[in-house]
Amino acid sequence: MKLIGSYTSPFVRKISVLLLEKGITFEFINEQPYNAENGVALYNPLGKVPALVTDDGETWFDSPIIAEYIELLGIAPAMMPREPKAALVIKQIEALADGIMDAALTSVREQARPVAQQSETELLRQREKINRSLDRCEALIREGKIEPDAVNLATIAIACAIGYLNFRRVAPGWCVERPLLVKLAETLFQRDSFARTEPPKA
Ligand SMILES: N[C@@H](CCC(=O)N[C@@H](CS)C(=O)NCC(=O)O)C(=O)O
Secondary structure, eight states, rough: OOOEEEOOOHHHHHHHHHHHHHTTEEEEEETTTTTOOOOHHHHHHHOOSSSOOOOOOOOOSSSHHHHHHHHTEEEEOSSSSHHHHHHHHHHHHHHHHHHHHHHHHHHHHHHHHHGGGOOHHHHHHHHHHHHHHHHHHHHOOOOOOSSSTTTTTHHHHHHHHHHHHHHSSSSSSTTOHHHHHHHHHHHHHHHHHHTTTTTOOO
């Protein structure tokens, strides 16, 4: 199996963590989707990472679909429940976490533009999405709808989103008044799968 991705992408990290947690061996093909010369479109016409190429030569994207494909392999431990409605609840939380990643990525891209061209309105819009979504995650833990100690698609996606906020210093005060999310992140970050997929320091 080949995972096409970049070490800085939180979506790629989510998939790497899932594969590592299940003990599935894979080859990492490092592609930088924002570099002028990159081969990502060979695997995904949208030009986005991650993409997964199976041993049978099938190619899958984007990350929620890849996550579902990995689960279909039936390799323990399960990362989502078998019951369809319960699985949908986990996937809804994954979508929330992916949305935080999207908003953080949009902010990073905006801030990479020359200062005079940056839109404060756009940056604020993205910050509000992140804050609302983090509040929702905190509430879901408080209500017992997310188990902060569990290792599943929902908690992995949330921890990857928070890891990306920390890495890019987006919403640096995210942890203030969100103690349950802090606990979730601290728990997941201790796992070998997270240690092995930390984004590069530089
Ligand atoms: N919805 C996609 C989002 C993936 C995504 O946005 N990846 C970024 C890297 S973090 C990317 O490849 N961007 C390249 C581009 O938008 O051209 C997924 O879940 O896989």
